[in-house]
Amino acid sequence: MLTKMRKKRGEKGFTLIELMIVIAIIGILAAIAIPQFAQYRARGYMSAVRSDVKNCYTAAMAYFADNPAATALTIDNCTANGFQATTGVTITVTSGGADTFSLSGAHAQLAGTYVMAADGSVTDTLAAS
Numbered sequence: 001m002l003t004k005m006r007k008k009r010g011e012k013g014f015t016l017i018e019l020m021i022v023i024a025i026i027g028i029l030a031a032i033a034i035p036q037f038a039q040y041r042a043r044g045y046m047s048a049v050r051s052d053v054k055n056c057y058t059a060a061m062a063y064f065a066d067n068p069a070a071t072a073l074t075i076d077n078c079t080a081n082g083f084q085a086t087t088g089v090t091i092t093v094t095s096g097g098a099d100t101f102s103l104s105g106a107h108a109q110l111a112g113t114y115v116m117a118a119d120g121s122v123t124d125t126l127a128a129s
Contacts, residue, residue, distance in 0.1 A: 042128035045107045048086045049114050049126060053105035056091050057116050059083035064098040073101045 059081040060073055066081075072095045085091055092104040098118065105114045112125035 039128070042110065045088070045109050046114075046126045049089050049105040049107050049110065050124075052083075052085050052089045052091055053103050053114050053116050056083045056085075056093075056103050056105075057120070060093075060101065060103065068098075071097050073097075 056075075056078045059078040062081045063073065063077045064070060070077075073093055074095065075091060075093050078091075078093070083091075088108050090106050090108075092106075094102040094104065096102070096118065100118055102115055102117045106112070107126075109129065111127050111129040113123075114126055115123040117123075
């Protein structure tokens with residue numbers, strides 16, 4: 001009877017202890033990786049906002065170069081000059097002339113804004129929410 005309960009020759013498998021150790025290691029790795037993933041996503045969103053504001057600024061400069069008599073800027077002017085916002089990013093234009101406008105960018109998953117003035121100066125208050 002004992003011979004039937006023993007493994008046959010050549011039969012291989014994992015013990016319960018080995019499987020529990022593997023599951024514990026996977027759990028530890030997941031506990032470390034999940035918070036890091038959230039930080040990576042937040043940094044990606046911040047980069048998208050900063051990039052979109054800078055691209056909109058470039059489109060605004062192109063608009064004012066093409067229309068030197070223009071006294072106001074709208075997001076439509078930027079869009080007409082090739083700007084397209086990333087999904088989730090909202091760009092707000094504070095209307096003004098070539099020397100007085102400002103662009104403000106925000107993301108739905110972030111707190112704060114990224115503001116660029118007409119002279120190129122930046123105010124960055126973006127943070128993960």
